[in-house]
Amino acid sequence: MNKLQPFFDYVARFIELNTEEIESISNYLKVEKKKAGTILLREGQTARVSYFNLKGCVRQFYLVEGNEKSTAFYLESQFISSMRSFVNKSPADHYLECLEDCILIPITNSIEKELLDTFPKMERFARLVLEEELGNYQVMLSNQIFLNPEERYLELTKNHKALLQRVSLKHLATFLGISPESLSRIRKRIAKRN
Numbered sequence: 001m002n003k004l005q006p007f008f009d010y011v012a013r014f015i016e017l018n019t020e021e022i023e024s025i026s027n028y029l030k031v032e033k034k035k036a037g038t039i040l041l042r043e044g045q046t047a048r049v050s051y052f053n054l055k056g057c058v059r060q061f062y063l064v065e066g067n068e069k070s071t072a073f074y075l076e077s078q079f080i081s082s083m084r085s086f087v088n089k090s091p092a093d094h095y096l097e098c099l100e101d102c103i104l105i106p107i108t109n110s111i112e113k114e115l116l117d118t119f120p121k122m123e124r125f126a127r128l129v130l131e132e133e134l135g136n137y138q139v140m141l142s143n144q145i146f147l148n149p150e151e152r153y154l155e156l157t158k159n160h161k162a163l164l165q166r167v168s169l170k171h172l173a174t175f176l177g178i179s180p181e182s183l184s185r186i187r188k189r190i191a192k193r194n
Helices: 005-012 019-026 083-088 109-118 120-146 149-159 161-166 169-176 180-193
Strands: 032-034 039-041 049-055 058-064 067-074 095-098 102-108
Touching: 005 049, 058 169, 067 169, 102 109, 109 120, 120 149, 149 161, 149 169, 149 180, 169 180
Parallel strands: none
Antiparallel strands: 032 102, 039 095, 049 102, 058 067, 058 095
């Protein structure tokens, strides 16, 4: 199977490309392997690359008074981007770290511009992906504001089960805004009820 096929399967959710377009777009794309623990972006660096995740898990986190606070996890068939830094060419205020060995498609500013200029359909694709991602962020933000940590954990178990098997309790706890000990207590309470 073509190593780029998962990317084109994802694109097909939003737009239709013909064989010639797929072949032409493939010429702009390459695949990179990154080892677990690789930092894709550090606080203070300017993001010059976004990624499409073919395989693996990437974590976004902030350093707050020396403590890591996880704010997002990216699994297969997701774009990984420090959007503000990438678009504005400004320093990032967070980190992107591979939690697992990853296979990624790097997309630089210049490749993105070339794709959008050369293939008008890709402009529509980019807009539709951004609209979907904005909706996802709105849900995540409202969950952070309106749900308590136990409710947020239950939401993860319902809608994001893969994360629970692939992300450490320490990282999940910081994502939920609680200590690992509090997360353990929540998990025990839920297990007793079931």
